[in-house]
Every structure is written in C-alpha cells, then in structure tokens.
Amino acid sequence: MSLNxxxxxxxxxxxxxxxxxxxxxxxxxxxxxQWQPWALTELHKFEMHPGSKTLHYAQExxxxxxxxxxxxxxxxxxxxxNITRMSLSxxxxxxxxxxxxxxxxxxxxxxxxxxxxxxxxxxSLYLRPTMIGNSNSxxxxxxxxxLFYILACPVGGYFGDVSSDKPATISxxxxxxxxxxxxxxxxxxxxxxxxxxxxxxVAESKKLGFTNVMFLDAVERRYLEELSGMNVFVVDxxxxxxxxxxxxxxxxxxxxxxxxxxxxxxxxxxETPIAVDEMLKSIASGSVSEVFACGTASxxxxxxxxxxxxxxxxxxxxxxxxxxxxxYQNLCGMHAGTTTPIAPEWLVKCK
Ligand SMILES: Cc1ncc(COP(=O)(O)O)c(C=O)c1O
Numbered sequence: 420m421s422l423n424x425x426x427x428x429x430x431x432x433x434x435x436x437x438x439x440x441x442x443x444x445x446x447x448x449x450x451x452x453q454w455q456p457w458a459l460t461e462l463h464k465f466e467m468h469p470g471s472k473t474l475h476y477a478q479e480x481x482x483x484x485x486x487x488x489x490x491x492x493x494x495x496x497x498x499x500x501n502i503t504r505m506s507l508s509x510x511x512x513x514x515x516x517x518x519x520x521x522x523x524x525x526x527x528x529x530x531x532x533x534x535x536x537x538x539x540x541x542x543s544l545y546l547r548p549t550m551i552g553n554s555n556s557x558x559x560x561x562x563x564x565x566l567f568y569i570l571a572c573p574v575g576g577y578f579g580d581v582s583s584d585k586p587a588t589i590s591x592x593x594x595x596x597x598x599x600x601x602x603x604x605x606x607x608x609x610x611x612x613x614x615x616x617x618x619x620x621v622a623e624s625k626k627l628g629f630t631n632v633m634f635l636d637a638v639e640r641r642y643l644e645e646l647s648g649m650n651v652f653v654v655d656x657x658x659x660x661x662x663x664x665x666x667x668x669x670x671x672x673x674x675x676x677x678x679x680x681x682x683x684x685x686x687x688x689x690e691t692p693i694a695v696d697e698m699l700k701s702i703a704s705g706s707v708s709e710v711f712a713c714g715t716a717s718x719x720x721x722x723x724x725x726x727x728x729x730x731x732x733x734x735x736x737x738x739x740x741x742x743x744x745x746x747y748q749n750l751c752g753m754h755a756g757t758t759t760p761i762a763p764e765w766l767v768k769c770k
Contacts, residue, residue, distance in 0.1 A: 424462045425573070428535065431542045434575040436716065441533040441544070441571040445525040449515055449565035457525045457567070459532060465566070468555035472562040478552030479611045480508035483715050484672070485543040485574075486530045486769060489756030493537050494766040495546070496754055498526050500672045504609060505548060511608035513561040514550060522548070523767075529569055530769035536573045540755050541582065545574045545716070576717065586711065586739045586747045589630035590724035590731075591646065593695055594620050599644065599667070601637035606644075606667035613669075617647035629726050631712075635695060637667065643693045649712035649720065650674040653698060654742045656706050663690040673713040673750070679761045680749050686742065699727060702734055709740030718754075719747040 426442040440462050447457035473479045484501045486493050502523060506516040526546060530537070537544040547570040552562030576587065597620035600606025605613055617632070624632040633651065636642040643662050645651055650671040652661045659681050664670050681688050701707035702725075710722040721739035725732045739747070752758025753765065760766055 420464075422462050422464065425536065428538055428573060431538055431575045434538065434542060434573055436574045436576070437545065437547075437572050439572060441529075441536045441573065443529060443532050444571070445529050445569040447517070447521075447525075447567045449567070454515065454518060454521075454567070457521060459525075459528055462570070467553070470555040470557050472552035472554055475557065476552070476559055477610070477612045477615070478512055478514060478562055480505060480512055480514065480550050481609055481611070482508075482546075482548040483609075484526075484546050484548075485715055485754070486537055486546065487543050487754040487756070488537045488539055489766075491756065492768055493530055493534055493544070493770045494756065494768050495526060495530060496767075497672050497676065497765050498523060498546075498767050499764065500675065501548070504670065504672070505550070508608040508610055509550065511605055512552075512610055514552060514565060517548075517550065517567045525569055527767070527769045529571055533571050534770045536571070538573050538575070541751070542573065542575050543754070545572045546570070547572065584744075584748065586719040586721045586743050587717065588721045588723040588737065588739060589712070590628070590726070591631055591633050591712070591722050592624035592627050592629040592726040593633040593635065593643075594623070595635055595640045595695075595728070596620075597623070597632070597634065598637040598640075599634040599647070602666055604667070607665070607669060609669060614647065621647050624726075627726060629724075633725075641694050641696065643695060643698065644668055645671075646712050648716065649714035651710070651712050651722075652677065652743075653693060653707050653711075654709035654740060655701060657742075658687045658689055659742060660689045660691055660693055662693055671714055673715055673718065676750060676761070676765075677713055677719075677746050680746055681742075683761055684745065684749070695727065699725070699732060702732060705735075708735050709743050710734050711739075711743040718750060719743050
C-alpha cells in the first residue's frame with residue numbers, strides 16, 4: 420500500500436483534499452503515564468496490534484486546521500483554538516491531553532519543514548493532529564498507551580471548485596431520520612465515532628441527489644444542529660443566526676471566527692435555536708435569504724437547495740448571498756494575509 424507521500428508540490432487542480440501527504444510527520448507516544456517528547460519523522464506506516472483499543476472501542480480524536488502561504492511567509496490560522504478543542508475532545512474520550520505548548524511547537528516545526536509543499540491560495544497545507552488509544556487488551560477501558568501524531572496534506576478545495584471571491588454552493592438533505600449526537604454523548608468532541616455515526620446519513624443524502632446532510636436535534640427532531648462536518652448559519656432579515664453550542668454540536672473554529680468577523684462588520688449575530696419548519700416558512704416568504712455552512716476544510720459553502728420530507732426547496736436564487744460572500748472574502752483575506760485579523764494571534768507564523 421502506497422503512503423501517497425509527495426515531496427514536490429503538484430498543481431492545485433490535482434491536489435484534491437487529503438489525497439497526498441507531506442513526506443514528514445510529527446509523532447509522540449504516551450507510556451508509563453506520560454507523554455514522551457515528539458519527533459519529526461518521515462511519514463511511515465504503523466505496526467499495530469490487531470487488539471489495539473482504537474480499532475475496537477474507537478478511542479480516537481483528531482483536529483483539522485490549515486497553514487496558508489502569505490506574502491511574508493507561511494502562517495497557521497488560529498491553531499490555539501484547535502489545540503484547546505483537542506484537549507476538550509481528549510477529556511470526552513478519557514484520553515491524556517497532549518501538552519499544549521509542545522503541540523504548538525510540533526505544528527510549527529512540521530509546517531516549517533513542509534513549507535515547500537504549501538500551495539498558493541486558495542490551496543493550503545491541511546494539518547491533521549490525531550490521537551489514538553493504542554494498548555491491546557480487549558477489556559472495555561481507556562488505553563494505557565497512546566500515540567499522538569500530526570499529518571500534513573497539501574490541499575485544493577474540499578468541494579473541488581474553489582475561488583477566493585465567492586463560496587461554492589451545495590445542496591443539503593435535512594434528515595429527521597438520523598441522529599448525529601444526543602445530550603450526554605460525544606457530539607462536542609472531534610472523534611471518529613461521530614463521523615462513523617454520520618456516514619449512513621451522508622450516503623442516503625447522496626442517493627437522494629444531495630451533497631450532504633443536515634442533522635436535527637435528537638429529542639424533537641426539529642431544531643437545526645449541524646452538517647456531518649460543518650456548522651450552519653442562516654441570514655434572516657439581515658440578522659445572522661446559528662444554533663447555540665451545547666454538547667451535541669462541534670464548536671467550529673470557523674463558526675467562531677465568522678461570528679467575530681460579523682460583529683466586527685456590524686452585522687447582528689444571534690446564537691439561537693432554529694426550527695426547521697420555521698426556517699422553511701421564512702425561506703418561502705423571503706425573510707430567510709441565505710443558508711450557509713462553514714468549516715476549516717471548505718471555509719464557507721452556500722446552501723442552494725434543501726431537501727425536506729420529499730420536497731426540494733431552493734434558497735433565494737440559489738446563488739451565494741451577499742452576507743456569506745462578504746464573510747467569505749473577509750476570512751479568506753485573513754488567510755491570505757491581506758485583511759487584518761480580528762486579533763493578531765489568529766495568525767501564527769511558521770516561516
Ligand atoms: C461535525 C463538524 N462540525 C463543524 C465543523 C467545523 O469546525 P471547524 O470550523 O473548526 O473546522 C467540523 C469540521 O471540522 C465538523 O467536523
């Protein structure tokens with residue numbers, strides 16, 4: 420099996436998302452109750468006991484963030500937020516958090532080493548910190564040994580068609596049949612289990628001709644939660660609305676950035692429950708003029724069409740709306756280093 424590693428950059432059109440890996444990785448082990456220092460190594464395969472905890476009980480967490488090429492070098496966007504979220508995910512999965520200062524140092528070292536593999540915008544170097552429980556006794560219990568590693572992938576657009584002027588558009592099926600997360604569960608953690616729970620729903624959405632799925636709350640199956648890998652916003656009479664965070668939604672770094680950018684641009688923002696029936700009525704009346712999703716992989720993606728109980732509902736004229744476009748340009752400007760970030764620490768220079 421090939422590692423699909425590259426040491427020379429390919430054209431953006433060939434990169435795709437997560438197809439090719441940089442030739443180096445960061446790796447650290449947790450043994451005898453403590454983390455050992457990380458090492459920068461060549462990307463390599465793991466030898467694993469078939470009884471490894473991660474393979475049986477899904478004790479696994481990960482993160483996703485990007486480094487961008489700018490005029491003066493290469494910077495990561497808000498890595499501290501991803502590091503904090505990974506510590507929270509570790510808590511949910513009963514894992515030992517990776518020390519945050521060393522985590523940041525590892526990210527910087529990897530991006531520095533792979534600077535030549537960071538594509539021009541709208542491409543980026545996608546970073547994938549991962550932690551797995553790796554001891555091998557089959558009892559259901561937290562592992563006694565862990566592996567932490569960071570992979571790097573030069574990437575183009577998640578949905579293929581990327582532009583820094585305007586978000587791509589997709590269609591979304593709203594499912595009242597599948598549940599991603601319930602209160603008291605793992606919904607706020609970035610763990611593989613949540614993605615496993617979404618795969619069947621995503622497959623069904625594709626069978627119905629949509630790009631992805633929107634999950635509703637597990638109790639009433641009425642309130643918007645999020646997509647399988649993105650948070651959601653609607654624009655209702657000029658007010659930007661998004662479901663409030665809780666233990667069933669992943670607290671997206673992009674979601675948080677957009678809220679802060681919108682407030683900076685004097686756009687009113689409300690974190691408020693959004694009922695699917697009311698949203699659809701408001702789309703029909705024209706008061707909801709935009710629905711869009713956001714996340715590190717695709718930044719902002721406008722939702723042109725929604726599917727609900729056998730109907731297909733177009734959102735406004737099916738194009739990316741002015742609020743999504745303005746926020747997209749603003750955030751992409753920060754990635755490019757041409758727009759001043761909301762706070763200077765949002766950009767962390769690696770080279
Ligand atoms: C379930 C889920 N929600 C939301 C997001 C968006 O989070 P972020 O903006 O930090 O990438 C992601 C992507 O990582 C996700 O997987």
